[in-house]
Amino acid sequence: MPPKRKGPLQTVQRETDDLKKQVDSLINATRQPSGSERTEEAFQRCILLQNSVEETTRKLKTLTKAAEPAPVGNYDQRKMEEERRLIRIREQLLALALELSPPQKQEGGSSSTKEDEEEEDSEEIETSDEDIIEDNDDEEDVDAKFTERIPDSGTDTFMVISTFKGEQEGDLTIQTGEVLMILSKNKDGWWLAQDSKGNKGLVPKTYLKIYSEQDKEDDDDEEEEEETEVSENENEELDDSKRKSCSNWESVKSAITEMDATNILSAMGAIPAGFRPSTLSKLLDEGISYRGSHFIQPELSQSKLSFKDLFLDPDTGKVRQRAVRTSLTLTLWSCKSIPTPGVGVQVLSRHIRLCAFDGAKVLSNIHTVRATCNSNNVKTWSFSPRMIGILPSLLDGNCFLRCSSDSPELGILFELGVAYIRNSTGERGDLSCGWAFLKLFDANGAPVPYKTYELLVRGGTPYENDVELDPSITRGGTGTGTSMIQQMMLSRKLPKLVLKLKSPKARTRSQLSVLPDTLVGSLSTIPLLVLHRQLLADVLLMDRATMQNADLICSPLLATFPEIVDQSDLLDALRNCWLEAEGNMKRSEKRDTDLLMKRFVSVYMENVYPLLYSADLPLPCWADETVENQRARVIFTSLKNTRTLNPSHTNSGHSPPCQKAFDISQITYDLLSMAQ
Template identity: 50%
Template sequence: MPPKARGPLQLVHREVDNIRGQLQSLLKDVQNKVESKEESFRRCTELKISAEKTLKHLTKLTKADEIAPVGHYDQRKLEEVGRLRNILEQLNNLSDKLSPPGTSAEPDPGDSEKEDSEEETEESDEDDSDEAANDENQKNQSQAVNAPRESEPCIYTALSDFKGDQEGDLTIQLGETLKIIRKTSDGWWLAENTKGERGVVPRTYLKIGSNLNDGKDEDDEEEESDETEEEKEESDELSNNDDDKQSCAPKTNWSTFRKALTEIDATDVLSAMGAIPSGFRPSTLSKLLEEEGDKYKGSRYMQPELSQSQLSFSDLFLDPDTGKLIPPRLRSSSQVRSRQTRTCVCFTLWSCKKIPKPGVALQVLSRHIRLCAFDGIRVLSNIHTVRATYSSKKPRVWLFSPRTSGVTPSLLDGDCFLRCDTDNPGLGILFELGVTFIRNSTGERGDLSCGWAFFKLSDDAGNPVPNRTYEIPVCGGTPYETNVDVEGAPSPPSTAGKFYQMLKAQRQPKLIVKFKTPNSRLKTQLSLLPDTLVHCLNCIPLLAMYRQLLADALLVDRPTMQNADLIFNPVLAAFPALVDQPDMLDAVRTAWMDAHSTMKWSQKREEAQVKEKFTQTFLSSVSLLLYSSSMPPYRWADASSEERRSRLISSTLEALKKARGKTGSLEALTDPAATHVAFDISEMTFDLLREAR
């Protein structure tokens, strides 16, 4: 049987593997000093010339050169370009070390004089971006990212109609030819049509090439490259104006994503270095948490929500007969009025499988999952984070809810719930797998998305999904990109058979989630929480208690419903801040569990006594910790800060536990060693006008 013919791209792949093998051998010989410097320099120069020739040959290849259809051709070609550039970068560094005094490490001009202006611009931009990353010079970095990649043409054709719904969007029609000014990893590209109008369009609506000018020569491409370089400043100004306009748009996340048009995308540099696998992107949900203030934090969703008239509350109601907080669907004790359908589900994060690892150039500080309610366009709830446990023996597996001797920390607890009051049929849960890292060479800190998964909570008929265990496939890119594979998942060929589907299912990264039905007690406590919230199940009793105290202060103790004076209540003033600090929330839970266990059964049946006991426990534990000058500020994925906070919390709770019930119980609060920050009235008062949503 004759051997199967190989396509040009596959042959280039083998050549790159061969060059990479020779490079590894050369590096090993240089390290072991097997040969002289002159001989090593000669081998390095020959290998560099071979790599440059292969790169030039690769950039001229097109999909039409293949003898058989190749799936994801452009993506595979870009991967080979990235590998070759990484090899050339290593060869340049090695050549600088080996070159004798007065000898240039650059290849002969004749070997590169055929490079077109677009390739030269890209190489210089990439070199500038690498040097800027090492020098932490953001200005040079932003200039390096602005130019489109040399291996991707600037001219694209619209695959479908797209109507711009917001300012800054570019409305396009099927078959329209567009020039791409700037490409970003979030999937929204800055484009210009034939009329000179500019705006952002989704990359999934575009295909490479032009229907009108498929046969244009290289000179035209060089002119377009020059025009693109001249128009950078103008497009930067346009992007900034678009961001200002977008910030006024209600209930949208596009303004945050479009800031990437004028910011350096760290993944470009890391991808060129081979430090991150394909499919990794800057974390979308982390960016929302950092740039949108408290808009997507749990503390904001715990605050009372005003009704449309701004004169009452839409999520706080008391039973006038019992004085207890009742579910929002009960308007009064004598009448039941149903509100719009709300979603309430409980689920457990079990594990993630086949998740690729970042490269050795990055030090991973945290592996975690961020989750929220999502309808395919907007984030509809707070963003909750669950940290994964990781073992070097199984580097591609993430686990959740580890077995501990005591209470499971809320940061590691994979038992979660989601409540959302939207009636959108496309509502689901967005899971973003992410890592927080430090770049070893520069000390740069950042967040990457290792992939994302979306689970729709209803079927096509609108019925809730059954409670069972699901294996949700993990996709690469961002939630606004489609058909992006994570490294390790095979790309689909043009004709995929059953065998390929089985192979892909086996290699596809997966998130395993189990949905379950809550018991009656848990359902009652969940009904007391805000209409929209995502959090862990073990904190529900604390959250429900806070909502009960909030209802008492706002609906019972206020002189009139129109009174908006400051309310003296340290619990209401301090508790929301703890929702965003998992270790402090665990401290409240531990202290309350100990105090509740000492209460008599008759006391537990009295709602007033339970509230009073909770208030006393809160003031004698968390208030001491929250306003202690020794307590370092909470910082995500900071090991030293987390360790110091943990030691201080543990020692303080242990001291309070020993002093409880004794005559010297106030010694821990009046200890001269326990210094406090300067007093502020906001520590003791609840401001309704400032905190209400």
């Protein structure tokens, strides 16, 4: 019988087995006592094995089930297992490469000064590829595995033009006017820099400018004035820090060991090159400044003695309507060809965060809409175009935007994101899968037309304009010889966000005009926000003795409603209860503002207020399915008991829910701390 043909997947499995044996043998060999020559030899073998692992990984990713000569059961699962094995081998080689890294060779011995080191560094940069010493070749091979180097522009000294505070491990805190030495430049916009004290870390390139001769003269003048104030101890500390300057390899080694989770995932090939830590998610985590609960509060005037955006109409007793520059509605339809994280990362949530943006800063609250996708096509995200029944507002693709900014660059920023968990470590995080920006005004200041838009999703952060989300999509399709048909096919593969801008209907436009001047949210929550706004006007403008009175106000609804706005499931519970109560009201009762407000307060206090401080309700946790399900059960049970409870029967069999310890802030509205 002729021998059986080996399939491509079986061949890769054999190669992986062979690589595993070689890595284990190399690790065992390095554990034995050996000289420096033996260590250098092991380092060279480690680099070669890294290249082999990368080649095998690339070969594995190109395999398809159709290429197998015979049917293979559980093909996708077996392919995924091989990918996991290669990732583990790659991590082992990474740790071994860091352990076997060659020390820097110093020609002048231990007494070499910083000037000698700087001369050696400049010589290494200016030499050709043929003159680079053998150690640097090894260093560049290892460096290529983790960061994509950009040729230096000839200047490695930059000045800081804006203060940056390090937010993650590995970042370097810098101050305006400080001069930095750039050690390496990465394509993702984060450069490895060293300050005057010898501290090293990553800084964004947008915070730097080239250190010019004029800047140098200004710094020299300042240094001459400060030289007399510097003590001998400080000089000694500066000299010590200069002597501790590391070689290029040690800089790369430090950068690798201090990489954040996103860089590690990128180095492992688990996420596309254009993925970044979520910018808008980070803003939400910093406090309430970018949450809806902050923007629904009334804004004080410049004198702080009256309100800037909250007034009553004396004829009707309702909140006076206010026109702003931008007031529109939009519908999120879908996201196409969005890359997915690779092996080792489990996606917990796919979502879009949107806000008003002028190209430099966020101008409104950040609103989140969760996306859904089919397991057979995870690269296509979809949104609910219309609220039906008790569908959560978190899935509502219909949104509104109000903004009073007069910036000519005003637009809507959309950040596509995924919440993930690493299978190996259990670490959670929030990644940006790209972003898109829709400018709302043209060059002449006219509003853009209301229509359907297909926005290109870019990679990187909103402050980077030249980063591709997934370079593999456009690779080989952007040359000068590319035909029009190929360009059209390529355009269909590019990641895009599809949405529709709409002019609000008359009723919606009337409701939006009583809301705060700047706010982004779901269309389904507008009636609740309007009622809250009316109650604010009644309490703050009508019920206070004088406009200068800033005493605490007893109003549980005003004190706690902002917390409901930031917890979408409780806001949905209030919306459903209010729709039911409003449906039982007569038309004449709905026209009576005072009666309507009393009924709204009653519904809120009976159904939602007890839930907010229930001991059984766990604290909200974003993209945690266990917590979300537990909260949903508690909310459903509480609302069901409230509806079946007959006030005339005190012993109904339903025990009151266990409440948290009482605090005075649960029933008092503090105008001074709550108003903007």
